[in-house]
């Protein structure tokens with residue numbers, strides 16, 4: 001299949017800091033891809049390279065088989081970046097109109113405004129808008145024409161819940177029309193709900209690449225929770241013995257009063273839930289309401305990046 005974006009052993013350093021470190025990656029048409037990573041992981045640098053705003057020190061970046069610059073000039077790529085001031089003293093309609101005029105395959109200005117949910121703001125001056133409203137204008141600028149790839153750097157920062165939902169509905173439509181959408185985010189629940197594919201960057205390297213379900217599975221751990229009446233002071237050594245159960249991920253035993261008030265709820269994370277539960281019964285206790293579940297994407301992300309930090313230490 002033809003790739004939308006291809007990174008081949010791409011490296012970008014700022015002095016001593018390797019922001020992007022030997023990154024190899026292919027994106028395909030119609031994919032919605034979330035780029036995750038802790039602060040400083042290299043997400044914005046990766047997007048800058050993809051958009052031709054920076055040049056790699058080594059390796060190659062191609063977009064639709066050409067250089068990023070050629071792809072952008074051909075109007076195939078729309079971008080919404082974190083920073084970048086909007087023009088002062090112009091109205092929303094004028095600014096979005098300009099973006100449409102400059103696009104080789106523009107949409108109608110009214111449609112772009114409507115899609116971004118800013119029809120009501122059309123006659124307002126851009127510099128008088130709130131942060132969340134300006135985000136919507138940036139989104140309109142990124143979708144002023146028929147792009148084949150939309151690149152978004154933390155697009156929903158500052159948007160309220162309604163704006164966020166409308167935003168993602170529009171992005172979903174774009175992907176359904178065969179466009180690729182790549183977005184960097186710190187909102188893991190958005191990545192979980194929206195992305196077909198999740199990339200986890202850490203220190204400029206790709207730590208994980210797969211569906212949200214695959215990333216959760218890669219983290220390895222599962223959550224175990226149960227209620228335990230025996231913890232009500234009857235057995236002072238029991239909490240310690242729980243902490244010594246096999247296959248527990250570190251420091252994850254938490255004990256709290258249960259909702260019923262008749263015992264305690266214990267929550268564990270284990271890298272081998274079957275073996276942990278087996279050993280739990282071996283303690284001679286009677287866990288009730290036992291539940292074993294996979295980690296959420298956020299917990300999986302924390303587990304994967306923490307494991308990498310531990311390796312580096």
Ligand SMILES: Nc1ncnc2c1ncn2[C@@H]1O[C@H](COP(=O)(O)OP(=O)(O)OP(=O)(O)O)[C@@H](O)[C@H]1O
Pocket residue numbers: 014017018019037038039040041042043044045046
């Ligand atoms: N222009 C620059 N000059 C020097 N260092 C830079 C520059 N841009 C980025 N860096 C460094 O490169 C690394 C990667 O930064 P980048 O902004 O790509 O990360 P990020 O994943 O987008 O972070 P965040 O989630 O905080 O936005 C960081 O250590 C950052 O300090």
